[in-house]
Amino acid sequence: MFSQSARLLPVARSVQYTAAEKCRRGCTSSLYITGDLASESCIVLSPYVNLNRRFEDTEKLIKNLQSRGLTVDLPQLKSSWQQYENLKKFKLQLDSDKSANLVKFNAAKSSQKPKVLNDLKAELDKVKEKLNSVKKELWDVEKKAILGGLALPNDIHPETPLNDCEKIVHEFGVKPDTSSHSPSHIEIANKLGLIEYYDSSYYFLKDEAAQFEIGLSYLIQDKLKEIGFITMSNYDFGKSLVVEGVGLDPRDASSVFTLEKDSDSKDATARLHLVGGASLASFCAFHTKTVTNVKNLPLRYVAMGRHYNPNGDEELHGLFSTWQSSAVETFVAAADKEMAMEEFKSCLKEIIDLYETLGYHFRVVYLPPINLKPWESLRASIQMFSKNMAKYIEVGSLSLCDDYISQRLLICCETVPGKSAQFAHLISGTVVSVPRILGCILEYDSGGFKLPSEVLAAIA
Amino acid sequence: MSIWVKSRLSSFGIYASCMKLPQRYILSKAKSLQEDDEKILKIPEPQLDIARYCDPSKTEHFNKNIKIRKGIGNIQRIIELNNELKVKTNETLRRELVQEALKIPNDTHPEPQSYGNDAKVIKHIGTLPEFGFDPKPFDKLMEGTNQYRMKELAPLAGHKAYYLCRELADLEHALIRYVVQRLVKNGFSLISVPDILHHQIIECCGIPTSGQRSIVYRLDGDKHLASAAEGELCLSGTAEMALGGFLMNQIFADENLPKRYVAVSRCYRAETAPIASERGLYRVHQFTKVEMFGASTSHQSEDLLEEFRSIQEEIFSSLNLYLQVLDMPPHELGAPAHRKYDIEAWLPSRREFGEVSSCSNCTDYQSRRLNIQYTTKNSSLKEFVHTVNGTACAIPRLIMAICETHQQEDGCIRIPPVLRPYMSQKDIIKPTKNVTKFVKRSKILTDIIDKD
Numbered sequence: 068m069f070s071q072s073a074r075l076l077p078v079a080r081s082v083q084y085t086a087a088e089k090c091r092r093g094c095t096s097s098l099y100i101t102g103d104l105a106s107e108s109c110i111v112l113s114p115y116v117n118l119n120r121r122f123e124d125t126e127k128l129i130k131n132l133q134s135r136g137l138t139v140d141l142p143q144l145k146s147s148w149q150q151y152e153n154l155k156k157f158k159l160q161l162d163s164d165k166s167a168n169l170v171k172f173n174a175a176k177s178s179q180k181p182k183v184l185n186d187l188k189a190e191l192d193k194v195k196e197k198l199n200s201v202k203k204e205l206w207d208v209e210k211k212a213i214l215g216g217l218a219l220p221n222d223i224h225p226e227t228p229l230n231d232c233e234k235i236v237h238e239f240g241v242k243p244d245t246s247s248h249s250p251s252h253i254e255i256a257n258k259l260g261l262i263e264y265y266d267s268s269y270y271f272l273k274d275e276a277a278q279f280e281i282g283l284s285y286l287i288q289d290k291l292k293e294i295g296f297i298t299m300s301n302y303d304f305g306k307s308l309v310v311e312g313v314g315l316d317p318r319d320a321s322s323v324f325t326l327e328k329d330s331d332s333k334d335a336t337a338r339l340h341l342v343g344g345a346s347l348a349s350f351c352a353f354h355t356k357t358v359t360n361v362k363n364l365p366l367r368y369v370a371m372g373r374h375y376n377p378n379g380d381e382e383l384h385g386l387f388s389t390w391q392s393s394a395v396e397t398f399v400a401a402a403d404k405e406m407a408m409e410e411f412k413s414c415l416k417e418i419i420d421l422y423e424t425l426g427y428h429f430r431v432v433y434l435p436p437i438n439l440k441p442w443e444s445l446r447a448s449i450q451m452f453s454k455n456m457a458k459y460i461e462v463g464s465l466s467l468c469d470d471y472i473s474q475r476l477l478i479c480c481e482t483v484p485g486k487s488a489q490f491a492h493l494i495s496g497t498v499v500s501v502p503r504i505l506g507c508i509l510e511y512d513s514g515g516f517k518l519p520s521e522v523l524a525a526i527a
Numbered sequence: 528m529s530i531w532v533k534s535r536l537s538s539f540g541i542y543a544s545c546m547k548l549p550q551r552y553i554l555s556k557a558k559s560l561q562e563d564d565e566k567i568l569k570i571p572e573p574q575l576d577i578a579r580y581c582d583p584s585k586t587e588h589f590n591k592n593i594k595i596r597k598g599i600g601n602i603q604r605i606i607e608l609n610n611e612l613k614v615k616t617n618e619t620l621r622r623e624l625v626q627e628a629l630k631i632p633n634d635t636h637p638e639p640q641s642y643g644n645d646a647k648v649i650k651h652i653g654t655l656p657e658f659g660f661d662p663k664p665f666d667k668l669m670e671g672t673n674q675y676r677m678k679e680l681a682p683l684a685g686h687k688a689y690y691l692c693r694e695l696a697d698l699e700h701a702l703i704r705y706v707v708q709r710l711v712k713n714g715f716s717l718i719s720v721p722d723i724l725h726h727q728i729i730e731c732c733g734i735p736t737s738g739q740r741s742i743v744y745r746l747d748g749d750k751h752l753a754s755a756a757e758g759e760l761c762l763s764g765t766a767e768m769a770l771g772g773f774l775m776n777q778i779f780a781d782e783n784l785p786k787r788y789v790a791v792s793r794c795y796r797a798e799t800a801p802i803a804s805e806r807g808l809y810r811v812h813q814f815t816k817v818e819m820f821g822a823s824t825s826h827q828s829e830d831l832l833e834e835f836r837s838i839q840e841e842i843f844s845s846l847n848l849y850l851q852v853l854d855m856p857p858h859e860l861g862a863p864a865h866r867k868y869d870i871e872a873w874l875p876s877r878r879e880f881g882e883v884s885s886c887s888n889c890t891d892y893q894s895r896r897l898n899i900q901y902t903t904k905n906s907s908l909k910e911f912v913h914t915v916n917g918t919a920c921a922i923p924r925l926i927m928a929i930c931e932t933h934q935q936e937d938g939c940i941r942i943p944p945v946l947r948p949y950m951s952q953k954d955i956i957k958p959t960k961n962v963t964k965f966v967k968r969s970k971i972l973t974d975i976i977d978k979d
Binding site: 281 | 689693697700711725745813966967977979
């Protein structure tokens with residue numbers, strides 16, 4: 068009954084940018100609405116952009132960009148920023164001139180001297196005119212300066228290895244032997260009847276594999292709860308503003324799913340994205356434009372749920388590059404750099420302990436800058452070995468984000484309410500990505516698959 | 528059905544592009560894996576019983592059924608088209624016939640046919656909760672607390688976005704674990720399902736994905752395509768859709784039926800209701816749900832529906848809720864269901880019942896569209912399975928019902944004993960004041976920070 072012409076079709080699903088977006092790329096943002104578009108959009112927040120600090124050490128910034136493999140025209144950005152700052156000052160001056168003139172003009176109105184009035188009127192109009200032209204100029208410079216500033220990545224943490232090599236910080240168990248050919252996890256799972264896998268967008272886990280998914284998530288969430296983490300059940304959607312706020316490009320189909328445009332919505336830059344509750348974006352949506360008293364910090368959160376990622380990693384296959392994964396995600400908000408580093412270290416230690424109880428070989432490496440996301444200054448990658456691919460696969464991670472995202476999304480903490488505040492320092496991590504770890508475990512025990520006893524205990 | 532079974536995509540020729548449905552969706556296995564593997568996902572042609580629709584002795588039956596359901600479907604047109612096709616083969620007409628036949632709703636179980644417009648209350652379970660104080664609605668109990676947030680989230684996460692935090696998140700997980708464990712013990716197979724589905728899989732389950740009133744979210748077709756530009760991707764509204772896709776094109780032996788599956792999934796629904804009673808957490812755009820799904824022979828489905836209903840009754844009554852079980856009238860069945868029960872829980876703040884779950888017997892409505900069949904020992908002919916689905920636990924509504932029913936005068940919530948083992952033996956949820964506060968005028972904040 069099926070078409071005889073049915074055949075394997077090339078899997079090519081992602082369209083990077085739509086044509087309209089290509090034209091506007093780099094000159095619009097969902098996070099920062101430039102003055103010229105302000106009337107068409109609803110402004111939710113203004114991200115905090117202060118490039119003075121970034122330009123204090125230009126050498127460092129150049130090295131940062133180079134090591135991340137990014138190209139930014141820094142001299143151009145620097146001059147735009149200075150121009151922007153000057154114009155802003157000038158506009159402030161004109162604003163106060165305008166109000167001063169207005170006061171004079173109103174006062175003169177009552178004195179009823181037509182000549183004085185006319186002179187004052189002419190002067191006022193002149194200021195207004197100037198103001199208008201400055202405004203337009205400001206918008207142009209603002210586009211270059213602020214949007215350019217938002218495109219800069221986070222600083223690099225001193226512990227991030229600079230020589231383009233991963234730095235191994237922890238290793239457990241023995242790396243599996245790869246001298247003979249090992250079947251892929253998909254072949255193994257098919258044989259064991261644990262999976263229906265079509266491609267990265269469409270797969271089912273069956274029976275024990277499905278129990279593993281739910282059991283492992285609960286096991287990890289329970290353990291983190293025991294040591295004081297707060298459970299969250301997050302929302303799966305995020306607006307473009309938040310997606311861009313965490314450092315992703317909301318228009319790029321290979322980094323985030325976008326829902327069909329709502330026909331009622333006028334605002335082209337405020338789209339709805341499917342990110343999943345177990346994601347950094349979802350935690351950030353909750354914390355955007357919030358303030359927490361420092362005495363309540365650090366806030367340590369854990370959420371299990373979905374993670375959606377249209378990743379186009381051509382080199383990975385099967386469960387290693389699925390659109391949808393179940394994951395346990397963590398998010399920590401700290402008051403400052405020191406507290407954040409302390410939390411990062413202790414959180415990583417807890418995660419290592421968790422993995423050690425599972426008993427499988429894994430290692431933890433710090434990634435070099437070229438593999439960091441724009442918002443990360445340090446990323447610990449928890450990796451297990453794919454026997455089939457003979458390489459390590461990231462099954463979890465923990466990243467230091469400093470106050471990079473907090474500045475963009477205004478995630479603040481205060482010491483004295485209404486008087487003294489600062490940006491929170493964030494730590495973000497995927498404690499475990501279930502399909503990835505399942506893939507590795509299937510390849511480790513290639514003969515058969517047994518639910519680890521701890522996982523079994525979490526669901527029994 | 529036989530002539531429809533034999534038709535082929537290639538014969539659609541030039542009409543394929545101008546006719547909307549049905550086209551085939553082919554999802555290939557990833558290239559790097561076993562190129563010779565024959566495992567390709569194919570959306571089948573619907574296999575509708577046209578001969579039965581055109582049987583003159585049944586015309587009145589169909590007309591009556593269409594009338595008591597929502598009035599969609601035109602049996603006369605099907606007969607006309609079928610007669611025309613007898614004279615000459617014409618692909619356009621044939622496709623129109625299929626389109627018309629797809630609109631015909633499932634038959635209706637004889638009992639609900641007599642109900643008119645109202646559901647029949649089958650029974651009440653539990654006792655009406657009594658309070659020595661004015662019970663508060665869920666939103667009043669929880670807004671502004673550390674445990675829940677819905678305010679000010681729309682510009683950040685979309686309309687009606689909400690977060691369950693701390694003890695309420697724990698309550699969600701306790702419910703899921705309790706229910707899944709119970710069902711797995713009862714012999715249900717746990718399946719993990721995808722939430723992003725090809726639109727045709729959803730349509731095969733009887734839910735339209737396009738049109739003004741569609742409740743299905745679609746991904747941006749300019750950005751995310753299904754494989755090789757064929758068709759669009761949607762978000763699943765219930766695990767029933769994905770489980771339907773899971774069973775698509777499968778053939779069972781009757782001795783292995785019924786099959787019982789359970790899936791925990793996120794459900795996405797674009798529906799909105801501006802009415803006040805559906806404000807807050809009552810109707811939201813996404814939630815977690817534990818879904819039961821069964822495939823059975825045509826003789827087993829009525830029993831399976833009763834089985835699902837009794838599981839639901841057991842689960843909800845073990846949470847000490849006051850419940851009402853309804854047998855739904857024909858116009859509330861939607862197109863796929865043959866019979867449908869709703870279970871409603873008492874919401875003390877409203878002094879009325881609110882739906883917390885439903886279960887339906889879809890007989891062969893879905894299996895004819897998804898090509899799910901079974902073989903019998905006595906006959907060489909294959910038959911279509913009957914599909915039955917039911918909600919085992921839909922999180923937000925159950926949490927609302929639990930919080931409202933078990934609230935204390937001081938705003939604390941007593942946790943039903945069956946859930947306590949999943950919540951470190953905690954017996955009470957005490958809402959606390961939120962520590963993270965939303966700041967409307969963020970300029971004030973950045974000014975303070977700039978000063979510092």
